[in-house]
Each structure stands twice: as structure tokens, then as C-alpha cells.
Amino acid sequence: MRLRHILTTAAAGALIASAAHAERGEDGQLNIIYWQAPSTLNPYLSGGTKEVEAASLVIEPLARYDENGDMVPFLAAEIPTQENGGISEDLTSITWKLKPDLKWSDGTDVTAEDAVFTWEYCTHPEGGCAQASYFDGVKSVEAVDPQTIKITFDEPKPFPYTALVGSESPIIQKAQFQDCLGARAPECTEENFGPIGTGPFTVAEFKPNDVILFEASETYREPDKPAFASVLFKGGGDAASAARSVLETGEFDYAWNLQVEPEVLTAMEASGRGEVVSAFATSVERLHLNQTNPDPSLGDQRSTVEGGEHPFLTDRKVGQALSMAIDRTVLVETGYGAAGQPTCNVLPAPELYASTANDGCLVQDMEGAKALLEEAGWTDEDGDGVREKDGQRLSVLYQTSTNSVRQGAQALIKQWWNELGVEVELRNVDANVFFGGDPSSPDTFQKFYADIEMYTNNFAGVDPEAYMADWACDAIPGPSTQWQGTNIQRFCSEEYDALIRAMATEADIEKRGEIAKAQNDLLMQSYSIIPLVWRGNPSAISATLQGVRMNDWDSEMWNIADWTRAEPS
Amino acid sequence: MLNFTLRRLLMAIPTLIVISFIIFALLDLAPNDPTGDLPLTIPPEVREQIRLSLGLGEPFHIRYLKWLQQFMVNEPLNLLEQWTGWSIGDSENRLRITSWATRSPVVDLIAQRLPQTLWVVGMSYVVGILIAIPIGVISAYKQYSWFDQFGTFFSMIGFSVPTFFTGLVLILVFSVNLGWLPMIYDTRLEVRDLGSFWAQVKQMIMPVTVLALFNAAQLSRFMRASMLDNLSQDYVRTARAKGMKERVVLLVHVLRNSLIPVVTVIALGIPTIFSGAIITEQIFRVNGLGQLLIIGIQGADIPLVQTLTFIFAILIVLFNLIADVAYGILDPRIRYD
Numbered sequence: 001m002r003l004r005h006i007l008t009t010a011a012a013g014a015l016i017a018s019a020a021h022a023e024r025g026e027d028g029q030l031n032i033i034y035w036q037a038p039s040t041l042n043p044y045l046s047g048g049t050k051e052v053e054a055a056s057l058v059i060e061p062l063a064r065y066d067e068n069g070d071m072v073p074f075l076a077a078e079i080p081t082q083e084n085g086g087i088s089e090d091l092t093s094i095t096w097k098l099k100p101d102l103k104w105s106d107g108t109d110v111t112a113e114d115a116v117f118t119w120e121y122c123t124h125p126e127g128g129c130a131q132a133s134y135f136d137g138v139k140s141v142e143a144v145d146p147q148t149i150k151i152t153f154d155e156p157k158p159f160p161y162t163a164l165v166g167s168e169s170p171i172i173q174k175a176q177f178q179d180c181l182g183a184r185a186p187e188c189t190e191e192n193f194g195p196i197g198t199g200p201f202t203v204a205e206f207k208p209n210d211v212i213l214f215e216a217s218e219t220y221r222e223p224d225k226p227a228f229a230s231v232l233f234k235g236g237g238d239a240a241s242a243a244r245s246v247l248e249t250g251e252f253d254y255a256w257n258l259q260v261e262p263e264v265l266t267a268m269e270a271s272g273r274g275e276v277v278s279a280f281a282t283s284v285e286r287l288h289l290n291q292t293n294p295d296p297s298l299g300d301q302r303s304t305v306e307g308g309e310h311p312f313l314t315d316r317k318v319g320q321a322l323s324m325a326i327d328r329t330v331l332v333e334t335g336y337g338a339a340g341q342p343t344c345n346v347l348p349a350p351e352l353y354a355s356t357a358n359d360g361c362l363v364q365d366m367e368g369a370k371a372l373l374e375e376a377g378w379t380d381e382d383g384d385g386v387r388e389k390d391g392q393r394l395s396v397l398y399q400t401s402t403n404s405v406r407q408g409a410q411a412l413i414k415q416w417w418n419e420l421g422v423e424v425e426l427r428n429v430d431a432n433v434f435f436g437g438d439p440s441s442p443d444t445f446q447k448f449y450a451d452i453e454m455y456t457n458n459f460a461g462v463d464p465e466a467y468m469a470d471w472a473c474d475a476i477p478g479p480s481t482q483w484q485g486t487n488i489q490r491f492c493s494e495e496y497d498a499l500i501r502a503m504a505t506e507a508d509i510e511k512r513g514e515i516a517k518a519q520n521d522l523l524m525q526s527y528s529i530i531p532l533v534w535r536g537n538p539s540a541i542s543a544t545l546q547g548v549r550m551n552d553w554d555s556e557m558w559n560i561a562d563w564t565r566a567e568p569s
Numbered sequence: 570m571l572n573f574t575l576r577r578l579l580m581a582i583p584t585l586i587v588i589s590f591i592i593f594a595l596l597d598l599a600p601n602d603p604t605g606d607l608p609l610t611i612p613p614e615v616r617e618q619i620r621l622s623l624g625l626g627e628p629f630h631i632r633y634l635k636w637l638q639q640f641m642v643n644e645p646l647n648l649l650e651q652w653t654g655w656s657i658g659d660s661e662n663r664l665r666i667t668s669w670a671t672r673s674p675v676v677d678l679i680a681q682r683l684p685q686t687l688w689v690v691g692m693s694y695v696v697g698i699l700i701a702i703p704i705g706v707i708s709a710y711k712q713y714s715w716f717d718q719f720g721t722f723f724s725m726i727g728f729s730v731p732t733f734f735t736g737l738v739l740i741l742v743f744s745v746n747l748g749w750l751p752m753i754y755d756t757r758l759e760v761r762d763l764g765s766f767w768a769q770v771k772q773m774i775m776p777v778t779v780l781a782l783f784n785a786a787q788l789s790r791f792m793r794a795s796m797l798d799n800l801s802q803d804y805v806r807t808a809r810a811k812g813m814k815e816r817v818v819l820l821v822h823v824l825r826n827s828l829i830p831v832v833t834v835i836a837l838g839i840p841t842i843f844s845g846a847i848i849t850e851q852i853f854r855v856n857g858l859g860q861l862l863i864i865g866i867q868g869a870d871i872p873l874v875q876t877l878t879f880i881f882a883i884l885i886v887l888f889n890l891i892a893d894v895a896y897g898i899l900d901p902r903i904r905y906d
Contacts, residue, residue: 033753037864039670046670047607047619128622130607132615183622186672193673208671208678209864210856211756234753236864237854241740245753248745252753432869436602437613460610484613 025216025229027565030545031252032557035242037209037235042192043168044122045185047130052167053256054233056555057214058105058197059170062096062115062149063161065553067279069350069462071161075099075110075171075198079161082507091156091507096149096164103219104173105202112143115164117174119151126182134162134169158507159463166461167555171198200226200561210235220561227564240264246540247274253542256556259405262337265538274543278339278536281552282467283458284346285409287530288489289313289322294397294449303448304478305490311392313451317376318394319527322452324372325420326413327364332533334412335405343534345520350462350553352509353516358524361531369420380421387421395423396451401431406454409532439482446483453488456535462553465512468519469500491528570897570904577890588882589640593633596871596878603669603869623669639666640876644676670870678861679877683843685756686857689850690842693777697784698835704785705792705831709800710819720789727786732779736852739775750775756856776853780846784838791834795827829899836892840884 038054040046062076071079077097080086087094102110119141122129139152141163151163164171173196180188194203198221201214212233216226234252242255247268258265258276265276293310294303301307312318328342344358373379378387378394387394398414400406407428414424427450429443434455442449459467469475470486473493477485496519503515523529537552547563550556603623604616624632643663650657665674708720744752751772760766799805800823808818847859854860858877865873897903 039668039868040672042672045672047604047611047615049608125618126622128619130611130615130619132618133612186622186667189671189673189677192671205757207681207756207856208668208673209861210682213757232757234854236856236860237753237851241752241852244740244745249748249752251751432602432605435609436605436869437616438602457609460608486612 022224022227022564024220024224024226027227028229030228030231030254030560030563030565032231032233032254032256033237033242033245033252034233034235034256035237035239036257038212038233039208040192041195041203041206041212042172043170044127044129044131044172045192047168049257050235053555053557054212055170055195056167056199056557057201057231057233057560058199058203059172059195060197060199061166061170062098062164063166064555064558065166065462065551066558067549067551067553069281069553071165071462073099075102087160091153091158091160093150093152094157094160095144096151098147098149099221100147102198102221104175104196104198105217105219106173106196107219108173108175109146110171110198111146112149113146114174115149115171116141116143117178118164118169118171121172121177121181121185122169124182124185127185129185131168134164134166136162138163156505156507158503158505158512159465161463162461166553167558168460173197201231204230222561225561227562228560231560243268243276243540246542247271247276250274250542253545254548255540256537258538258540259339261405262333262335262339265337265540268540272543274540274545276338276538276540277548277550278538279550279552279556280341280349280534280536281458282347282349282464283456283535283537283552284343284348284531285340285454285456285533285535286346287322287452287454287532288448289319289528289530290448290451290453291490291492291528294451296449300479303490305476305492306478310451312378312389312394313396313528315376316525316527317372318378319530321369321372321376321420322417322422323361323527323530324365324369325416326361326530326532327416328362328532329364331409331412335408336533336535337538339536339538340533341536343531344524346523346529346531347464347468347516347520348531348534352513353464353520355517355520355524357517357521364416366416366419373421378421385418385421386423393423394421395425397425397427398452398454399427399429399434399450400454401434401445402428403431409454437484444483445488446477446485448477448488448490454532463512464516465503468503468516471519471523472497472500489528491523491526493522493526496522570894573897574890574894577893581886581890584886585883588886589637589879590633592878592882593636593875594629596875597629597632603871606868635664636666636872636875639664640879647676666872666876668865668870668873670865670868670873675873675876678873679858679880682856682858682861685855686843686850686859689773689776689855689857690780690846690859692773693780693846694784694838694842696777696781698788700781700785701788702792702831704789706796706819706824706827708789708793709796712797717793720793724786724789727782728790732783732846732849733852735782736775736779736849739779740852743775752853754853754855756854772853776846776849776855779849779852788831788834791831792827795830796823799823799827829896832899833892833896836888836895840881840888843884844881 034050036050038050040051041055043052043055060074063071063073063079066072073079075098077099080094080096104110119135122132123135137153137157139154142150144150163169176191176196180191193206200217200220202217204215205213214231216229239258240260243258243260243265245252246255248271250273269275290310291314292303292305293307298307332340332342342362344361345355347353373387377389380387400410410426414426417424433441433443434445437444437446445453445455471491475485475487476490477483499515499519506512506515539556541548544566546566549559551558604619643665646657668675668678704720708717711717740752743750754772758765758769760769805818805823808822847863850857850859851863862877
């Protein structure tokens with residue numbers, strides 16, 4: 001503490017002496033805490049957020065996304081578009097130009113060969129590259145000249161900013177990784193723990209699952225940055241104590257992903273050492289309403305298209321009534337605080353793609369919901385508090401993963417639905433099993449052996465094309481695909497599939513926005529998905545830290561080169 | 570005695586092989602998926618590729634035998650090479666047990682974390698023993714005195730209040746309110762001079778206290794019971810009748826005899842030092858073996874968990890043997906042959 005005090009005072013002195021001219025490394029050490037510790041610094045071998053973000057201090061992509069989801073060139077000189085000739089007329093290739101005089105931290109030049117190598121590295125069939133989907137549809141990556149990278153696609157790609165864009169597909173150095181292709185990738189421990197990069201910091205020490213020390217890179221392209229001489233990146237423990245170390249004791253400057261009860265964070269913020277800031281991207285906590293029949297008596301055909309329709313959840317009025325009965329504001333206040341907002345869309349952002357057509361759901365309407373069910377013929381005739389129609393009772397099994405916030409939400413929703421006249425049985429499954437995707441387990445979210453399930457999903461990057469294609473008819477999971485498939489609620493509509501095809505050929509960004517909104521509205525009005533909470537990523541930032549622009553579209557550390565120590569007041 | 574030890578050592582081999590199979594099979598059959606923790610944005614085809622690259626495509630018995638060979642042959646050879654600098658066989662291409670999360674050799678991860686665990690958890694064990702023995706002795710000698718009542722109260726608290734609670738209370742008092750001690754263990758700290766030594770002491774105080782309280786609570790009860798057993802025996806009366814000083818009676822005659830069962834308990838507890846104190850290490854972010862194990866479990870890093878668990882199993886078998894042998898050495902009435 002005292003050392004830091006001296007350093008900040010010294011830094012402040014330097015600032016007064018030459019206020020306009022900041023220098024590299026003058027702000028001493030920055031302390032960051034992630035309560036999940038990075039296991040490696042090679043994001044291609046891990047895919048976990050913690051590894052991607054830790055590595056983003058060192059290795060960089062051609063372009064990143066800023067806090068609004070707009071692209072910012074990093075290693076690229078500019079963003080290629082059709083206007084500036086960077087994207088071919090037929091949409092099958094994109095040509096990136098590197099910034100001049102880029103250097104790796106070992107002093108060698110960054111060339112287009114490194115980008116080509118990165119593509120080869122991640123697409124090697126034996127490598128098990130976690131980010132392989134960023135290179136989907138890429139036919140080739142060529143080095144036209146040392147400064148120019150040409151990426152060619154198998155077919156016209158209206159949104160070509162996937163490969164080598166964003167924190168998940170950064171460029172790695174060919175010279176360092178060339179012996180680590182394919183099956184040899186995991187054996188390159190030294191390389192994976194200390195990648196050579198172009199970013200503002202270099203790895204000085206890496207202890208897996210524990211701590212990383214970064215030092216300011218000598219060769220970073222902006223001579224006066226970064227302001228911090230070193231970054232201590234500590235991992236492990238739990239979210240609440242990570243928040244405490246920033247907000248209450250001040251031992252750390254930045255704590256990531258604080259999934260803690262909102263009232264706990266508010267109490268910690270009261271000591272005035274820092275604040276909690278959330279970044280919102282595309283994560284939505286939602287309910288999926290099974291459109292197929294999960295009845296156990298169907299045996300192998302349970303929850304499959306072959307097993308037939310759900311007895312009542314395909315009735316839109318039932319779905320709509322279930323949605324109207326929920327008070328989303330209460331769910332946010334009790335479970336999320338600053339880290340959530342009520343939402344009525346499964347695609348809440350970027351702004352261009354966000355629909356406003358469904359905002360009616362923001363206000364709870366219990367009476368309206370009851371009336372809707374009455375009108376649809378769902379009435380409680382035997383007086384047991386549960387509505388029925390033609391002998392079919394409105395009784396649902398509602399499952400989610402084990403997590404205190406989710407169980408809190410389940411209890412609230414059960415209460416509202418009971419009031420509506422729906423019988424609810426709750427169930428929760430360990431997250432490892434629920435999301436584990438083991439085809440032999442009956443408890444995965446893909447198998448969906450329940451009527452309703454709740455979880456969060458999102459998409460990486462800013463373009464929703466692939467995400468919205470999740471709900472195509474042919475993406476329905478089933479035994480024939482080993483239960484792989486993204487259309488979890490088994491929604492199928494010819495109209496929707498037509499919109500997916502339209503999206504795949506449309507290059508105009510405004511029109512893409514229109515299509516995405518239409519897709520969202522179609523899904524919402526089918527009531528097969530009921531969105532609940534738009535989830536942000538809350539992080540605690542010390543009052544002595546300046547320049548943080550919270551971002552959920554890219555690494556939270558995306559602009560760490562611009563972070564500075566605030567002058568002590 | 571030597572015969573007995575050898576026989577027990579030989580017996581340990583089939584025991585350990587059975588244990589290794591059970592551990593491997595249990596963890597392998599558990600519904601765990603190393604890609605389960607990854608963001609949902611990573612598509613299933615990519616997940617399948619990752620699983621294949623981790624070697625999950627091979628059948629169970631092949632994976633078990635591979636792991637066993639790596640554990641029993643490759644890793645010991647590797648350690649030998651590191652210590653001696655020799656090169657035995659084709660050491661370049663010898664397969665080592667690799668963690669799925671870090672993609673680095675498991676044994677290196679363990680070696681990196683062992684010192685912190687030995688320091689923090691080992692120290693707490695020593696401190697716990699040093700507190701427990703005097704408390705046990707005095708409590709027994711002055712049975713039902715206010716000291717004994719207090720000792721009972723203290724050990725009940727230490728025994729029944731979980732470490733995640735005492736740890737949190739200490740953090741709130743000493744880090745948040747008073748600001749005296751750091752709440753996060755600096756694992757990069759190297760003791761070079763007095764200043765850094767003091768920093769090391771400061772960051773060890775809270776985790777050591779939490780664990781020592783727990784250990785002392787348990788041991789002091791054993792100590793007290795064992796002392797009470799001995800105090801009422803005839804040889805104590807004889808010693809007093811011979812006119813020996815009370816100090817000598819207590820500390821030489823009774824204490825030595827009472828320590829025999831306590832030493833066994835202490836020896837049996839030593840493997841728990843190595844397994845770390847999972848919760849305490851997690852709370853204070855000490856990068857010990859306990860934390861490594863819990864991270865491995867959470868991330869479904871099966872090779873790491875299998876290896877760590879098996880090492881603990883070996884230690885438990887070994888220290889059981891040591892406890893038996895120590896018992897024989899300390900107590901001349903007990904002979905195994």
C-alpha cells in the first residue's frame with residue numbers, strides 16, 4: 001500500500017511537471033483480480049473467458065469491438081469495407097492491411113505470414129482449437145505481401161469480420177508456435193504459458209491457475225503507453241471476496257465478473273473506494289418452452305419431433321399468459337441489481353438489431369394473463385387451483401442449473417404461475433451436467449426432459465446471423481444428432497427459416513438489422529422463448545483507476561493501454 | 570519389526586492398484602465434461618474436436634493403462650532425471666500426465682504448489698500441536714477447573730465452527746475493519762530480507778490461525794482424554810509415593826505415556842497436510858494443493874484430479890504404516906512379530 005502511495009504521488013508529480021506528456025510505465029503496478037484463475041494464455045486451447053481476457057493484454061486481433069459494439073482497428077490500419085475496396089464485390093473475400101512498422105515484443109516484424117499461420121494453427125484437424133468457429137467458411141488466408149492479408153470464403157459472406165477479429169481470435173507469432181501445430185499444441189507448455197504478442201504488455205511470470213505478472217512491452221506501437229509498468233493478474237477464490245478486495249480493502253484495482261447478490265455489492269460500495277460498473281452485450285436469461293412432448297411414457301421419443309407436439313405449450317396463448325404473469329423488474333432487483341435489466345427480446349443488442357415491438361412485457365399483467373387463459377378455454381373447473389382444458393391440466397416441470405440466483409428466480413416465477421392457475425414443479429441440475437452435453441445423461445439442457453427450462457445464452461462478436469440461425473428447423477436436437485443442436489425449444493417455422501436464408505445473403509447493414517428484428521419478433525410472438533433479464537457483466541473498479549471503458553463485446557481489458565492511475569484527490 | 574514393515578509395504582502394492590482403478594473409474598464414469606465450463610457460444614462440433622484432442626476418443630481400459638504407465642513409470646523417471654541430470658531412454662518423447670485445463674504436465678503443477686501447502690498447512694499443523702498439547706495436559710490435570718471448562722469451550726468452538734466462517738470473520742476484522750493484514754495471499758512473494766519475511770508472516774497469520782484453531786481443537790481433546798486415562802493409573806501413584814516432584818510425575822511419567830496414542834493421531838493426520846485445506850486455501854487464495862484440487866474438480870480436469878487423489882491415497886497408506894511402526898517403537902509393550 002505504502003509503495004503504491006509513493007508511486008502514485010510520484011506519478012502525480014510527474015503529471016504536474018509535464019501534464020500533457022505521459023510516459024510509459026509511470027503509474028507503477030496495476031492489480032487485477034479474476035476470481036477464476038486463467039489456466040493458460042493461449043485462448044485457442046482454452047476458450048474460457050478468463051483465458052481469453054488474460055491473453056488479450058498480450059496478443060491482439062486485427063480489430064476489436066468497443067463498448068458500443070463498433071469495430072476499432074487494432075493491428076489493421078483500417079476496417080475493410082466494400083466502399084474502400086477491402087471487401088470484394090461478390091462478398092467472398094476480405095483484404096486487411098496491417099499498420100506499418102508493427103513489432104512483436106521480441107523485436108521482430110509482424111507480417112501477414114503470422115496471420116496465415118494463426119489460421120493454419122486453429123484449423124489444424126488434430127489441434128482441438130476452441131475458437132475454430134471463427135474460421136468457419138474460410139477457404140484460405142493468404143499473405144498477398146508482408147502487410148496485406150487476404151481471407152477468402154467458401155461462399156459469399158455478408159458479415160466477413162469473424163476470422164482474426166475480436167479477443168477470441170488474436171494473431172499469434174509464427175516463429176514461436178510453428179512447432180506446435182495439431183497434436184503437438186498441448187505439448188508446447190512454454191509457448192502456451194508465455195505467448196509473444198503485439199499488445200501493451202508481455203508475460204513476465206505465469207503460474208497456472210494462480211497468478212500472472214505482465215510487464216509493459218518495450219515495443220508497443222504507441223510510445224507513451226501503457227501507463228502502468230506492470231500488471232499483477234491474480235486469479236482464484238470467490239466473487240464476493242474479489243469484490244471486497246477492490247471495494248473495501250483496496251488491495252486490488254479491478255475485479256471481474258462479480259456475480260454476487262446485489263445487496264452485498266451495494267453494501268461494499270458504501271465504503272467509497274470504488275464502484276461496480278456493468279457492461280451489457282447479448283446475454284439474456286430466458287425461459288425455453290418445450291414445443292415437443294417430454295412425457296416419460298414416450299421412451300426414446302421423449303422431447304423429440306417424432307414424439308409429437310407438446311400438449312399445451314405450443315398454444316401461443318399459454319406462452320403469452322406465462323410471460324405476462326412474470327414481473328421482470330422484481331427478478332432483476334432480487335437477483336441481478338446493476339448487472340441486469342428487464343428485457344422482452346432474445347436479441348437485445350447491438351442497438352441496430354434490437355427490436356422495440358415486444359416491450360409490453362416489461363410490465364406484469366396478472367389479470368390480463370388470467371383473462372387470456374380463460375378466453376383460450378383454460379379454466380379451473382374442479383377448483384383445485386390448476387386450470388385445465390379437455391382433461392389436460394396446466395402443470396409444468398421447470399428446470400434450470402444449480403445456482404442461488406436461478407433458484408431464487410424459480411421460486412418467484414413459481415409463485416406467479418401458481419397465482420395464474422398453473423401447477424409448477426421445480427428442478428435444478430448441477431451446471432456441469434446441465435451444460436455438459438453428455439448424450440448419455442438425461443439431465444442436459446439439450447435433451448430438455450422438462451416442459452420449461454431457464455438459462456442464459458449469448459453470442460460472441462456483434463453479428464447475430466449465426467446466433468439467430470440457432471432456431472432453424474434443422475437445428476433441433478435429437479437422438480440422430482447425438483442431441484447436438486441449438487434449437488433447444490424445438491421451434492420450427494417455415495417463415496423463420498426464410499428469414500435465415502435472407503440474412504445469409506444480405507450485405508447491407510441496415511437491412512440486416514431489419515431482418516434480425518423480424519427474426520426476434522417472430523420468435524418472441526411464438527412464445528416459445530420468454531426472455532427475462534438482459535444480463536450485464538459487473539466489474540468493480542477502484543476509484544484510483546481511470547480510463548476503463550467497460551466492454552462486453554470484446555475483452556474487458558481491450559483498452560488497458562489507455563488505463564491510468566487517477567491523481568489522489 | 571523389519572519383517573512386519575516389509576510385509577506391510579508389499580501388501581500396499583495391490584491395495585494401491587485397486588485404489589488407482591477405483592479412482593480412475595469413478596472419475597471417468599462421473600458425468601463430467603471438460604468442455605462443460607466453456608461459453609455456450611462455442612459450438613458442439615468444436616467441443617467434440619476438443620474432447621478428441623484430449624484423448625477422450627480412446628476406450629476406457631486403454632486410457633487407464635496409459636495413465637497408470639504415465640504415473641508409475643514415466644513421471645518417476647522424469648523426476649529422477651530432473652534431480653540427477655541423467656537422461657534415461659527416450660526422455661524427449663515420454664508422455665507425461667497432462668492437465669486438460671492448462672495443457673501442461675500435472676506433476677509440474679503439483680511441484681509448483683507443494684511448497685505453499687507445506688508452509689501454510691504444515692505450519693498450522695505444528696502450531697495446532699503446540700497449542701493442543703499444553704491445553705490437553707493442563708485440562709486433564711486440573712479437571713473441571715475453570716481452565717478445563719474454558720479449554721472444552723474453546724475446542725468445541727474450534728471443532729464445530731467451519732473454517733469458511735472463521736476465515737471470513739478474521740478477514741472482516743483484520744483486513745476490512747482494521748486494515749492490518751492482507752486478505753489475499755501474494756503467491757509471488759519471495760522471502761529475501763526482513764521486510765519480505767515480515768510480509769510473508771503477515772499474510773500467513775490468518776490462514777494459519779484458522780487451520781491451527783481447527784487442528785488444536787481436535788488434538789487437545791485427544792490429549793486430555795489420554796492424560797486422564799494415565800493419571801488414574803497405579804504407576805502414577807507409585808511415582809508420587811516415591812516422593813517425586815509433581816512436575817516430574819506429570820511431565821516425565823504421565824505425559825510420555827499419554828503421548829503414545831496422540832502421536833498416532835498426529836501421524837495419521839499428516840496426509841491431510843498434503844491434501845491441503847481446500848476451503849481455507851480458497852478463501853485466502855493460497856496457491857496450494859487444495860486449491861489446485863478444487864479448481865480441477867470445478868473445471869472437470871480429470872487427469873489432474875485423478876493424479877492428485879491417487880497421490881493422497883498413497884500418502885494415506887504410507888502414513889498408516891508409519892503410524893503403526895511409530896506405535897511399536899514408542900510403546901515397548903507392542904510388538905508385531
